[in-house]
Amino acid sequence: MKPFCFADGQIIPTEKASIHPMDLGFIRGYGIFDFFRTVNFQPLFLDSYLDRFFASAEKTFLPLDYTRAELKAVIQDLIEKNHLKDGGIRMVLSGGISQNHFSPAKGKLFIFAESLIFPAQEKYEKGIKLLSLEYVRPIADIKTTNYALSVWDSMRWKDAGAEDVLYHMNGIISESSRSNFFIVKDGTISTPDTHVLMGITRKHVIELAGEVQIRPISLQEALNADEAFITSTTKVLLPVTQIDEHEIGTGKPGPVSLDLLEKFRKLEKELCY
Known part of the structure; x- marks a missing residue:
């Protein structure tokens, strides 16, 4: 995991990222994610991954309160701050804190930068x-x-x-x-x-x-x-x-x-x- 991530609406040290213990992502395993590579500091096929991420959020009834342009800007900032020439970006949207501990709620968005190891x-x-x-x-x-x-x-x-x-x-x-x-x-x-x-x-x-x-x-x-x-x-x-x-x-x-x-x-x- 690289030093900086996006959580709570801002870029923060990755070690400070946290999730509420009653979030459905934790207690029910309910959430979505997507993962793409960076090649030479460029996010590979980014639009296609964002298309799928937005579609997954809609299908799972999880609000995603960011525009495509906003997510692209965050991703570019993370690539630069983490000097992520060839690596991975992981977007995670949790299931949220539900009143009945079961129904989808407003989740929390995380975006992490990661090192990437290919198969041998x-x-x-x-x-x-x-x-x-x-x-x-x-x-x-x-x-x-x-x-x-x-x-x-x-x-x-x-x-x-x-x-x-x-x-x-x-x-x-x-x-x-x-x-x-x-x-x-x-x-x-x-x-x-x-x-x-x-x-x-x-x-x-x-x-x-x-x-x-x-x-x-x-x-x-x-x-x-x-x-x-x-x-x-x-x-x-x-x-x-x-x-x-x-x-x-x-x-x-x-x-x-x-x-x-x-x-x-x-x-x-x-x-x-």
Whole structure:
């Protein structure tokens, strides 16, 4: 965590940020957040992240008493004060202090600046393992702060040498716990269409790919894919070479995945350098 954050309507030392113990964000795990990267002191895809943050606030009935211009100004101030060349910005809106300790109320907005550690280069070169899990994330189109299941279950991943999980229900895949999921079969790229967060990295990967099928994908299809990969803000694009004990394709990152990763890196440079 970097030295300065935004809380109580102003930029303050991060160590002084606080939340009321009866806030729904604390006692019920109810709140929203979003997270984006800074590249060369520039917030990457900021408008898209703000679009999602405002939409999440509206869908969760949480008042957000700041304009887009005001949030952009705060974010720029935080980048400068924290000298955040390549890092992350986390926006959090809590559920508020509710009279009945249950219904959404007026929450508290925090914006934090963070250091960012990417996955090891070896994971991009060799690919990662996912563990299948029968589950659908609640209100999946909203980026809520409720990660209780995945935080608890993450100890299982570590024991199994996995990077993350792959959610599915009735044989149909949705997403990973913090990433979107794609498969490649016979050169065609596909990604799930329902019970998923509309990821910003997902959006730009789809644009870079040119043609992607957005449709239901079965777990069996994923196991039989030529390639698979996940996308997220912090991982960008990570090849998936194993699901449970099943090897995907050749067991190595495929050409389509690696080409898209290279195109995304070029896009970053075009936008931020």
